[in-house]
Amino acid sequence: MSQHRSLKGASTIAARRNVLKRFERVELLKKRGQWKESQKVLGLPKTKPDV
Numbered sequence: 001m002s003q004h005r006s007l008k009g010a011s012t013i014a015a016r017r018n019v020l021k022r023f024e025r026v027e028l029l030k031k032r033g034q035w036k037e038s039q040k041v042l043g044l045p046k047t048k049p050d051v
Contacts, residue, residue: 020049 020028025047029035034045 016049018049020047024049 022041022044025044026035026041028047028050029044
């Protein structure tokens with residue numbers, strides 16, 4: 001019996017993610033200089049990943 005193509009491993013998926021996790025957004029904001037240390041991690045501004 002063969003395996004369905006949608007169940008293949010994540011290593012075969014090469015699509016670029018357009019949604020970042022919270023810690024990735026904080027790192028990106030720090031890199032851009034838009035992050036203040038007193039800022040809360042809830043309610044972060046929307047960020048697009050760097051190309």
